[in-house]
């Protein structure tokens with residue numbers, strides 16, 4: 001089980017300090033920011049449009065930072081390092097390359113939702129409007145399943161690390177991590193999660209650079225790319241990688257890394273397309289900038305798993321038999337590997353207690369900022385798709401806000417409960433990550449087609465989702481039984497069963513939704529979904545006219561109206577999205593890895609140094625997109641806020 005604390009190198013108080021102290025620090029900070037927002041801007045957190053969609057006004061830099069944050073799970077840091085430890089340099093590259101293309105591909109859906117349902121709150125509302133209640137309920141199931149799997153993975157990964165480094169009780173960690181997050185999300189809604197995303201991503205970048213500079217420039221145990229290269233060559237001789245050419249850690253010719261990439265592709269399709277958190281960021285952004293935000297966010301996110309695990313995952317390989325490694329004289333056990341402990345153990349070996357604390361902080365930032373995105377996403381589903389649709393269609397603004405708040409708390413508790421259940425059953429992060437795609441993959445294409453293909457029928461959508469789930473489960477269990485003779489947690493978490501299940505679910509969902517729809521193809525009129533929620537602006541609580549510079553806001557509203565009325569702009573954005581995604585997929589998923597795979601290339605020392613330099617450059621570029629761009633965009637706002645605050649203080653002095 002992941003909760004072993006034999007290797008705890010920090011006192012238990014540090015675990016509680018990080019989880020409670022930092023959690024509540026951010027809760028108080030975000031509550032203060034929300035008060036400033038209510039006082040000095042026209043956006044009130046007491047309006048449900050603002051609470052759940054940030055008034056669809058967020059600029060692309062902040063959305064990009066939010067995309068980076070929503071996509072940065074515990075797994076992004078831990079699982080990517082696990083695959084570096086298991087498969088060598090190919091693991092981090094495939095992890096980052098596959099998921100980056102999926103995140104940027106969401107730009108296409110972001111554009112489609114702006115074109116075809118510009119006033120929806122959730123993608124499920126589009127399904128309800130197009131196909132009615134029964135189909136809606138089927139997809140609510142898949143949506144909530146996705147959120148529960150993603151959110152419980154966060155807590156499972158986060159708590160395993162806190163427990164292993166500090167000895168903190170694993171259940172205490174699972175329940176305390178979401179507590180502070182619930183407080184600030186209840187207080188500030190979606191805009192608070194964007195601001196929190198921003199601050200957490202900035203800290204994450206700083207700590208990541210701290211690790212990178214230590215490992216590759218100063219640390220006495222490694223200290224340079226050349227030393228890392230030498231240690232990885234020694235590791236190849238002592239612990240060659242099965243399925244890699246010459247057992248080398250320094251090659252893209254890694255059969256199991258390639259298998260992993262396919263599983264990652266299937267899992268990632270589901271966790272992007274079915275996660276309301278991604279749709280929410282598209283919905284929150286301005287129509288004409290949603291595409292840019294997703295392209296920037298996806299490209300920026302690449303640096304996180306790539307940079308982090310090319311550093312700490314590879315350091316875990318290099319130092320696995322060093323006396324400072326926490327498992328010395330043994331190497332990591334299979335359960336420690338699959339729980340995601342390669343990176344924490346490497347951090348502790350490299351930098352002792354400082355490294356362990358830095359790792360705890362960076363992981364806590366990833367877990368809490370993604371948890372905030374999940375909380376507000378689920379709250380929107382339960383508020384708009386369950387409460388307003390089936391329980392109280394005439395709900396007032398006050399009722400919607402009350403339900404949103406209650407659902408955030410309810411989901412915070414539920415994610416902790418489910419994570420505790422996984423932990424009690426002995427299921428860890430690695431298992432959940434590989435299995436998730438086969439449970440949700442069937443619904444991926446039906447959901448994507450709902451917003452993008454007028455021909456998909458209700459029967460096509462439902463049969464694709466349910467048929468995909470059935471096919472995924474059967475392929476998974478049958479393969480586990482056939483390959484390993486029994487169905488256990490261990491055998492069902494292996495590569496071949498999860499590969500079979502993930503592929504079966506995704507492909508069956510695609511084939512059934514297309515084939516069944518073509519049987520009696522639909523000709524849906526997008527005007528129906530474009531007309532959804534027509535009176536939303538009437539729900540907004542008006543802010544006092546002197547509370548903000550109305551001229552800016554009026555200008556923005558006018559621009560957005562123009563954008564909505566100018567389909568040509570959205571068409572151009574869609575073309576940009578398709579071209580960028582195709583180009584990125586070609587470069588990252590074919591041009592770079594496949595020739596190296598086919599030619600069985602093993603990195604030379606110079607090539608490895610260039611690879612490491614690339615990871616540094618990408619992390620700096622990513623930091624600029626996700627931390628500098630949002631501030632640059634908001635300079636005008638900050639100037640106005642400073643003058644409003646100055647005005648208030650001088651009024652008080654008078």
Ligand SMILES: NC(N)=O
Nearest residue numbers: 071073075076099
């Ligand atoms: N978001 C992921 N796949 O780490």
